[in-house]
Amino acid sequence: MGERLGGCSCNATRYRLTEEPMFTHVCHCSICKRHTGTAFVTHVFLETAYLEVIEGRAVPYAGQTGSGGEHWVHRCPACQTALFSHYAGNNQIALIKGGTLDDPGSVTPGAHLWVEGKVPWIEIPAGVPAFAQNYDAATVWPIAGFERRRKAGWG
Numbered sequence: 001m002g003e004r005l006g007g008c009s010c011n012a013t014r015y016r017l018t019e020e021p022m023f024t025h026v027c028h029c030s031i032c033k034r035h036t037g038t039a040f041v042t043h044v045f046l047e048t049a050y051l052e053v054i055e056g057r058a059v060p061y062a063g064q065t066g067s068g069g070e071h072w073v074h075r076c077p078a079c080q081t082a083l084f085s086h087y088a089g090n091n092q093i094a095l096i097k098g099g100t101l102d103d104p105g106s107v108t109p110g111a112h113l114w115v116e117g118k119v120p121w122i123e124i125p126a127g128v129p130a131f132a133q134n135y136d137a138a139t140v141w142p143i144a145g146f147e148r149r150r151k152a153g154w155g
């Protein structure tokens with residue numbers, strides 16, 4: 001399996017993913033829109049152990065969540081691009097912002113959430129699970145991916 005590379009908009013901070021993601025989803029909530037400045041976020045779930053910052057730095061900043069839980073957004077300190085997040089006090093899993101990958105098309109979302117907030121000009125492909133609000137990963141994720149998530153302490 002090939003590794004993936006990504007980075008910020010000013011190119012000071014670069015990262016490498018050395019394992020296939022557990023899962024990828026697209027969130028259409030208003031907070032993700034604001035964090036990314038666009039219509040949705042693509043979140044690529046991966047064990048943090050497989051995410052290496054290879055140039056520059058990713059600095060954590062406190063972010064908001066819809067649930068009110070803990071959220072740390074890691075940004076390039078030079079250009080402030082949001083690169084990845086840790087949620088719910090779990091630092092073992094990183095949610096990489098898919099738009100920062102050199103090849104954002106190399107990951108395919110397996111679910112869409114907070115679709116009740118989706119902009120009308122995005123159409124979700126037929127057959128991809130879509131949820132008005134949040135979803136239960138235990139029933140939506142493939143078993144292997146969910147097992148990795150559980151092992152990393154986020155059931």
Ligand SMILES: [Zn+2]
Pocket residue numbers: 008009010011012013076077078079080081
């Ligand atoms: Zn930067």
Ligand SMILES: [Zn+2]
Pocket residue numbers: 027028029030031032033114
């Ligand atoms: Zn969201």
